[in-house]
Every structure is written in C-alpha cells, then in structure tokens.
Amino acid sequence: MTLSDLRRDDWSRFSLKQRLQRYGVLALTLLAIGWAVSSIEVIWAWVWDAPEQMGDLFGRMIPPDPSNLSAILRVLWETVNIATIATAFAVILSLPVAWLAAQNTTPNRATLWVGRFILVSSRSINTIIWALLFVAIFGPGIVAGIVAIMFRSIGFVGKLLGEAIEEIDKRPVEALEATGASRFKVIAYAIVPQVMPTFWAVSILRWDINLRESTVLGLVGAGGIGIILQGAIDTFNWREAATVLLAILGLVILGEIVSAWLRRRIL
Amino acid sequence: MSTDPIDGPDVPAGAAGGATSGAVATRDHWRKKSFIANPVARWLVYGGVILYVVWTLGTLPIDWARVAEGVERAGRIFGGAFPPSFERSGLLIDGFLESLKIAILATFGGVLLSIPIAFMAARNVVPRAVFYVGRAIIIVARSFHPVIVAIIFVKAVGFGPLAGVLTLIVYSIGFVAKMLAERIEEIDFGQVEAMKAAGAPYLSTLIYAVVPQIMPRQVGLTIYQLDSNLRASAVVGIVGAGGIGSTLANAFGRYDYDFALAITMVIVGAILLSEAVSGQIRKRL
Amino acid sequence: MLKISDLVKRYGGGEPVLKNLDLTIEGESVVSIIGSSGAGKSTLLRCINRLVEPTSGSITLNDTELTRLRGAELRRARRKIGMVFQGFNLVDRLTVMENVQSGRLGYISTWAALMRRYPKEDIRRAFELMERVGIAHYADKRADELSGGERQRVGVVRALMQKPEILLADEPTASLDPKTSEQIMGLLRDLSRELKLPVLINIHNVHEAKEYTDRIVGMRYGRIIFDDLPAALDQEAMDRIYSGSPAADRAGGLKEAS
Incomplete structure (x- = not known):
C-alpha cells in the first residue's frame, strides 16, 4: 500500500482529500509500527542472531531420524x-x-x-x-x-x-x-x-x-x-x-x- | 419390483436419473435414486463409516472415574473463576498491548515478505522452477499450525515476543501469499503485454502492470491478516511466545482461575471488536 | 363453496389493501381476478389460505370458517386449499417426485416424509396426475432441470396432490412465455372440469382471462368493481378497472414479457 501511494501521488491521480486520507492512513500505519518496534520487549541482539540460531536448529534436524x-x-x-x-x-x-x-x-x-x-x-x-x-x-x-x-x-x-x-x-x-x-x-x-x-x-x-x-x-x-x-x-x-x-x-x-x-x- | 434399501434423509438430492423406464402400467412404486448408485458400493460405504465410528469411539480411552473426578474439578475451576478478577489489570493490559504489538509487527513483516513470495508462486509471471519453490514455501507455511511454529521459534530464539512475531510472520505468509498469488494469476495480462511491448524491463513490468491490479486485494488482505494475527497471538503465547496468551497460560498454571477468566473475557472482547472493525473497513474498501 | 364476506386487510396503520370485500364462488367454475398491480389480488388470495392474516371479516370454505383457525386446525384446513404460484416455488434440489409428494406432507407421517416412503396410493395418484399434465417421465429429474412450463406443471400437480376443495393460482403464467402460458391456462381449465374443482386465478393477462375462465372479477384499490361473465367485460369495464394505471397498456390483450 505504501509503495503505490508514493508512486501514484506523483501523478496526482487522487483529489486533495483522497491524498490527505492516504497520507493519514500511511502516517497512522507508520506510527503504529514505530510504536510497536520501540516499545516491544525484545533483546535486539537476539533478533540479529535469530537467522543463525534458526540455521543451527535446522542443521541439527538433518538427517531426520526415522527409528521411531x-x-x-x-x-x-x-x-x-x-x-x-x-x-x-x-x-x-x-x-x-x-x-x-x-x-x-x-x-x-x-x-x-x-x-x-x-x-x-x-x-x-x-x-x-x-x-x-x-x-x-x-x-x-x-x-x-x-x-x-x-x-x-x-x-x-x-x-x-x-x-x-x-x-x-x-x-x-x-x-x-x-x-x-x-x-x-x-x-x-x-x-x-x-x-x-x-x-x-x-x-x-x-x-x-x-x-x-x-x-x-x-x-x-x-x-x-x-x-x-x-x-x-x-x-x-x-x-x-x-x-x-x-x-x-x-x-x-x-x-x-x-x-x-x-x-x-x-x- | 426392486429391493432397494431405504435411503436416509441425509442422502443429498444430487441423484438425478432418467425416467423409470421399466415401470409397470399402474405405477405405485417409487424410490429416490441413491447418491451412490451401486448398492454394493453403497453398503460398503455405509458399513465402513459405521464400523469406523463404532471402532474409534469404542477404543477411546475414557476413564469414567477420572471423568467423574474431572467434572468435580470443573466445578472447582468454574467456582474459582467466578467472579472474574480484574485485580491485576496492569498485567492484563501489558499482555494485551504486547499481543497488539506482535500482531502489528508480524502483519507488517508478513505482508512485506508475502509480496515477493506471491510473485514467485504465481504461475503466469515466473519460470516454472521458481514457481515450484514459491508454492513449496507457501505449502510449508500453511501446513504447520502456528503453535508448532511457535515452539520451534521459542527453542531457537528464546521465550518472549520475538518468537511470537516470527511465528506470525510465517503464519501471515501462508495466508497472504497464497491469496495474493491466486490474485496475480487472475490478472489481466493485456496490460503486462502492453508494457513488454513498450520495451519495459521485467521488474518494471511487474511493478507497473501487475502491482496496481493486485493492490486493492492486498490492502483488504492486510487488514484481514491483522485481525487474524491478533487472534493467533493470543494462542501462540500459551507456548511461550509472548503476549496475552502467556499471561493466560501463567494464570492457568498458577490456578488463578478468576484471573484466567478475566483474561479470556478480554481476549473474546478484543477478538469480537477487531472482527467488527476489520469487517467494517473491508466493506468500505 | 367459498364465501368471503366483509373482508378487510390492512398492513400497519395505512389505507386498507382490501376494503370490505364480498365474494362467493360456487360449483366448479374457473374464476379469474383481474386488476392492476397493487389492487389487492394477491393479498386476497393469500388471505384465503392465511399466508396473509386478514384484519377482519369472514372466509368460509364448505362451511368451515377459516379466519379464526390456529395451529393444527389451520394446517388441516390448508390441506384442502391448493395453491399455484407465479414463481412456481418448487424446491429446486429435490426431484420432481419429491416436489409433487410435498403436496401430501399434511397427510403423511413425519417418518414417511423423511424416509421418502410415500404411500402406494399417493405414488399412483402422482403418476396419474403427472401423466395427465405430461411430466411423468421427469419423476426422477431434479426440479431445476425442467423448463418454466414444466416447472409450473409440477406446481399444479403438487397442489392437486392435496386433493383440494379449491385451487388458488397466483399469477400462474406471469413468468412464462405466451405459448406455454396459454397451455397452462388451458390445463387449469380442463383440470377444473375433470376434477370438479373450483379454481380462482389472479391474472394480469385479460385476453387469457376471457379465453379460459367462466367468470371475471375486476378489482381496483381493494374493492370488487366488476363481477360478470367474460363476455360482459367491455371496453368501458376495462377502463374502470385499469384507468390511470400503467397496467392499462398491458391489458389490451397483449402478453406480458416478464
């Protein structure tokens, strides 16, 4: 949605009211995401570490053990x-x-x-x-x-x-x-x-x-x-x-x- | 006169057949044509179903003493649950806000990732090999219940909301990418050909000719998915992926049934509210 | 004998749709009711079998007072009143035979109805009637596989299965093409003679009313303003019935397209 807003607005395809509405929705979305990111209780080091952890986990799954x-x-x-x-x-x-x-x-x-x-x-x-x-x-x-x-x-x-x-x-x-x-x-x-x-x-x-x-x-x-x-x-x-x-x-x-x-x- | 068995009222009315050709002059016999025309096959199916039900129900390990005890226990649980306790509403609000944050971030991340995956999984815009990879990603994401995904993420990245966000990203991809891929497969290809004819490179063609056609669907899907993620975040919390579900699981584990009921009531209220809001928004789109 | 006296029907607090209406139908005559849309024809018919509740007045069918019946008594009375509808009102997903037998639902046991174990005499009667109207070979077909005229024949047989003492038909041909429409009207007239059954038909098409019925009742704004033999329906009477309404244009013997 954000992508198309920016592109479409360059052409002024929408009336001023529509544009304001679109900017409003966009701002609200960004605000919600910003609020969520800034206040969520995660240790960011773990986030950057996550792909490696996942890779490690899947590595330990191979090969699957069919004995059971x-x-x-x-x-x-x-x-x-x-x-x-x-x-x-x-x-x-x-x-x-x-x-x-x-x-x-x-x-x-x-x-x-x-x-x-x-x-x-x-x-x-x-x-x-x-x-x-x-x-x-x-x-x-x-x-x-x-x-x-x-x-x-x-x-x-x-x-x-x-x-x-x-x-x-x-x-x-x-x-x-x-x-x-x-x-x-x-x-x-x-x-x-x-x-x-x-x-x-x-x-x-x-x-x-x-x-x-x-x-x-x-x-x-x-x-x-x-x-x-x-x-x-x-x-x-x-x-x-x-x-x-x-x-x-x-x-x-x-x-x-x-x-x-x-x-x-x-x- | 035929000896057809009685057809139950549950036989669907789809059995249309020709005229009763071999009928006698004064016809006073009529039977509804059965859904399964062959009587042997029909009785095999009926018999099989009955056998299956009887056998599965018969082998259910129901310990009636335990159940009787359980009913008593249920009385205690419900007795302990009333009236619901909102004393620790601070904990409740924190849990709920965390669920909301998880849902927002997962929707954002999931929808963002869904777009490229959906293109990969749309037969009409990518080569066959890429299509299979895209479809495989969607099938895997859809097949595993979010709780299973959550357990794996909890083991990999630890307890807390991060595991919840990652889980729901996978969950979002399973649904949004699937629906979006189907939409892409239905697009008007004339516009794509027009772009190609104008000499546009592949990526530009996708962005200019395909994206505008799928945008309305994408916005609707995003709102729907936000609603779904809020629901699911209450559940994945139970296995330790943060949010109000964790609060609920803790309350249950500590036998705080009155607090658990309060949490359940908040979850139900929030789900009804978000369903109504998302329904309204999608209706207006 | 159907005897309606002083019948009033009012929806909510507005102007009554039927205003102190009196009508008597004797013997096995085919009576048509004409009038522009909104004249109250359909309401009148539905008051007789109480699909619409009359506000006041009396309706008796062979000495049974219908307006005050409730519950099981009303259902017993309805069994004696067959009805044919403009939209056929068949159950599309059931077979023709099931649709036809649903006219007997008031008579047979719940078990027989659920299991589709219809009594032999009912099946025989169904085949006879279906044979008579030309749809017997469709007995096992689903109702939605039939054409409009065939579907209306199923509707007629369903009503006749009730062994009714009177048959009501609410615009039975308005959804059909002109040729089929004439066939259905002819069928209703012939069946009335064969089964000695009084038939009351709401109809838009004045030409068909004159051609196929024994008596024409003209309604306007909830009142009966014409009641005579078809031959007596002259231009002056037509003008009184249809004046100032769009239906006047359609009434001059032209068939409806709908």
Whole structure:
C-alpha cells in the first residue's frame, strides 16, 4: 500500500482529500509500527542472531531420524481420528444451534440470542484454550482433545450454516406452508435441501482445518501427534522432531487432497 | 419390483436419473435414486463409516472415574473463576498491548515478505522452477499450525515476543501469499503485454502492470491478516511466545482461575471488536 | 363453496389493501381476478389460505370458517386449499417426485416424509396426475432441470396432490412465455372440469382471462368493481378497472414479457 501511494501521488491521480486520507492512513500505519518496534520487549541482539540460531536448529534436524516411525504413524492415525470424530459430532451438534441462530427459523427472540451466544463463545475461544480447560476436566488424553475441537467447531459450522439458512429462497417455504405441512416437515422439505450444499462444503472445510488443529493438541496434553513432538523437542532430539514435522506436513497435504476430492465428489 | 434399501434423509438430492423406464402400467412404486448408485458400493460405504465410528469411539480411552473426578474439578475451576478478577489489570493490559504489538509487527513483516513470495508462486509471471519453490514455501507455511511454529521459534530464539512475531510472520505468509498469488494469476495480462511491448524491463513490468491490479486485494488482505494475527497471538503465547496468551497460560498454571477468566473475557472482547472493525473497513474498501 | 364476506386487510396503520370485500364462488367454475398491480389480488388470495392474516371479516370454505383457525386446525384446513404460484416455488434440489409428494406432507407421517416412503396410493395418484399434465417421465429429474412450463406443471400437480376443495393460482403464467402460458391456462381449465374443482386465478393477462375462465372479477384499490361473465367485460369495464394505471397498456390483450 505504501509503495503505490508514493508512486501514484506523483501523478496526482487522487483529489486533495483522497491524498490527505492516504497520507493519514500511511502516517497512522507508520506510527503504529514505530510504536510497536520501540516499545516491544525484545533483546535486539537476539533478533540479529535469530537467522543463525534458526540455521543451527535446522542443521541439527538433518538427517531426520526415522527409528521411531511406527510409533509416530500410530499417533498420527490417532490424530486423524480426533479430527474426524470431533468434526462429525460438531457438525451434528451445530444443526440445532444453526437453527436457533438463524432469524427465519428460530422460535423467538430469546432463542435467537441463545443461539448467537453459543456461536460467539464457541468461535471466539481458540481450540488450544478450550483444550486447556478440557484437559483440566478430563485429564490428559485424546478425549479432552476431541471435546476441545468439537467445542470450537460448533461455532464455525453453526455460523456458516445459520447464514445459509438465512439466505435461502423463501418461496418454497411459503408453498409448503400453504399445503398444510407442519413446521418440521417444511424445514425437512423446503429448507434442508437448500442448505445441503453449504452443509457438506462447511463440514469438509472444517475437517481440513481440524486436521491441522489436532496436530497441536498434544502440546497442552490433549492427545495426538503433538505429544511426540513436544517430547522430542523437550529432549532436544531434533532429528526425531524433524521426522514428526515431516509426518505432519504429509498428513496435512494428504488431508487437503482428500478434502478436495470429497468436495468434487459430493458438490 | 426392486429391493432397494431405504435411503436416509441425509442422502443429498444430487441423484438425478432418467425416467423409470421399466415401470409397470399402474405405477405405485417409487424410490429416490441413491447418491451412490451401486448398492454394493453403497453398503460398503455405509458399513465402513459405521464400523469406523463404532471402532474409534469404542477404543477411546475414557476413564469414567477420572471423568467423574474431572467434572468435580470443573466445578472447582468454574467456582474459582467466578467472579472474574480484574485485580491485576496492569498485567492484563501489558499482555494485551504486547499481543497488539506482535500482531502489528508480524502483519507488517508478513505482508512485506508475502509480496515477493506471491510473485514467485504465481504461475503466469515466473519460470516454472521458481514457481515450484514459491508454492513449496507457501505449502510449508500453511501446513504447520502456528503453535508448532511457535515452539520451534521459542527453542531457537528464546521465550518472549520475538518468537511470537516470527511465528506470525510465517503464519501471515501462508495466508497472504497464497491469496495474493491466486490474485496475480487472475490478472489481466493485456496490460503486462502492453508494457513488454513498450520495451519495459521485467521488474518494471511487474511493478507497473501487475502491482496496481493486485493492490486493492492486498490492502483488504492486510487488514484481514491483522485481525487474524491478533487472534493467533493470543494462542501462540500459551507456548511461550509472548503476549496475552502467556499471561493466560501463567494464570492457568498458577490456578488463578478468576484471573484466567478475566483474561479470556478480554481476549473474546478484543477478538469480537477487531472482527467488527476489520469487517467494517473491508466493506468500505 | 367459498364465501368471503366483509373482508378487510390492512398492513400497519395505512389505507386498507382490501376494503370490505364480498365474494362467493360456487360449483366448479374457473374464476379469474383481474386488476392492476397493487389492487389487492394477491393479498386476497393469500388471505384465503392465511399466508396473509386478514384484519377482519369472514372466509368460509364448505362451511368451515377459516379466519379464526390456529395451529393444527389451520394446517388441516390448508390441506384442502391448493395453491399455484407465479414463481412456481418448487424446491429446486429435490426431484420432481419429491416436489409433487410435498403436496401430501399434511397427510403423511413425519417418518414417511423423511424416509421418502410415500404411500402406494399417493405414488399412483402422482403418476396419474403427472401423466395427465405430461411430466411423468421427469419423476426422477431434479426440479431445476425442467423448463418454466414444466416447472409450473409440477406446481399444479403438487397442489392437486392435496386433493383440494379449491385451487388458488397466483399469477400462474406471469413468468412464462405466451405459448406455454396459454397451455397452462388451458390445463387449469380442463383440470377444473375433470376434477370438479373450483379454481380462482389472479391474472394480469385479460385476453387469457376471457379465453379460459367462466367468470371475471375486476378489482381496483381493494374493492370488487366488476363481477360478470367474460363476455360482459367491455371496453368501458376495462377502463374502470385499469384507468390511470400503467397496467392499462398491458391489458389490451397483449402478453406480458416478464
């Protein structure tokens, strides 16, 4: 943005007011960066040292050590299970929430706000923070991870689904109401078919995201590949850490391929 | 009459087929065409899904005694969390401002680095070999959750906000460079050819013909990324990369649940506020 | 018999859209309602099946008072009133058969509806009706794969599946091209005869009203100002119904482009 401002202003492409606005935004941006740089608590010597430190670290990762590979792959499978089961439950649980949070299906104003409250609290709290809480409740392990991912996903899926419900074509709804169908049957025949494509798209998208999220649950003790990574890093076993990182990379790429295939197949 | 199994209500309505040609004169039988036409394949898929769910749920190591104890513990946590304590608001504000600084610097650095990487990863402006390098950088940056990146940076450069900034720079590259590269691939190539025809060197062509076309998208992405980085900075702090997340992790570690709740409330409030602001700005662009 | 008396509909605090309206429809006649946009035709139709709540007055269908029904009683009454819409109002992503069977939703169990296990007699009736209007071979096609005229035929069959005691049609041909439009009007007239069903049609196209219906009701500003046989609709009556409105230009037998 800054680059184009300077270049474009030489031609006076913008009116005086626009130019002042642009300079204002530019000055504000610079001010914010200046404030951040000058007051952030870092030891600058470490900053200049950082590339060397990073190089050193990566140097110690080579070559990756595959001796623990079978254990890594087993836990990787567990990671996939966490993401899949949690997504499945979250998607099912998000259906009633979406129904509550959509203006045109919610029974009354109070239920609308209940629905929105669930969505906002689920969405604003990160998976890791949910995981911290559930590890405290369920103890360390994959159950806490599944519940954490579920809680975070309900808001995501519910919000997008609720928006899809609000955007449907209302004419079929009117037509089915005119046939004397009950509220539930109107939803099943006029609303559900219209939001089906969104439902599948959002579920697949969230599964893809959850695959990534479930790789870090282990760092707070909530199961999955993160536990092995944490262990390797804590014992400075960088060569094994490298294997784990490569395994995660493979998993995520594979996940993206699978979700792209599913999207093509279903949508 | 066919013996098709019952189709669940969850079968999507995509199954369109031809007419029921072999029907009898008085047709009183109709079944919705299933999404998976082949009955064997369909039952294999259904069976596989059921088997998978039952098997994974069945092998979940749930220790019910531990859970019962955990629910009790949850009661204690929530009991201890109410009412939220804003007594040490100095600590809270410091943590939050640090998160903000981390987000600003990471956005600045990330967006700056994203521009060259995005050009590298756009098929239509660089040679094939460079394209693969660019794409590989983006894939790696996108594949690792910021928390994993943060742990590695914390080990390399020590605890504190520096690790947070570096982490979120990587995170920003993963998203901004990807979106920007896609935008570059969609640009109107006529302008580029016009510049080339005028005899402009390669770099000038990029700056004059491509940059103006991607600028509006870039500004929108930057604002979006600032918002994302603020969110993420609350998380990477938990593994020691500075900001309000570190404050939260400390409070949790010391069983100060009332302070932890106060921090969580501030994080949620800040995220909602920044989402609203960034949404408004992007709408006006 | 449909009997409307002293019907008033007022939106908010403004001028009523329907002003003390009286209308009786007996036997199996096809009645068309004409009038310029905003005359209250659509509101009148929607008051009958209560998609719009009347402000006051009475509507009885075969001795059932419709205006005071609530909940399950209202749904039972609606089953007896079929409706065809200008925009067809089909569920695009469902098959033609599912759209047609959705006219039976008021009758069948929730389980049957969810599982698409429709009763045999309903399926037979659906095929007969679809055969009658010429869409039986589309039973397994998705509704959005059909052309406008075919979609409206699905809409008509859906309404007839209800075994209605009266059929309401709200501008059923306004979204169709002239030729298809005439086909649908002819179909409605013929079905009315075959099924001994009274049909009430809102229509912009005066030519079609005269050609295909037994009786024409002219509305202007929420009142009925003409009610007679098509032959009685002369230029003077037309002027009274359409005077000073842009619809007058369109009403002279020209077909609408929309």
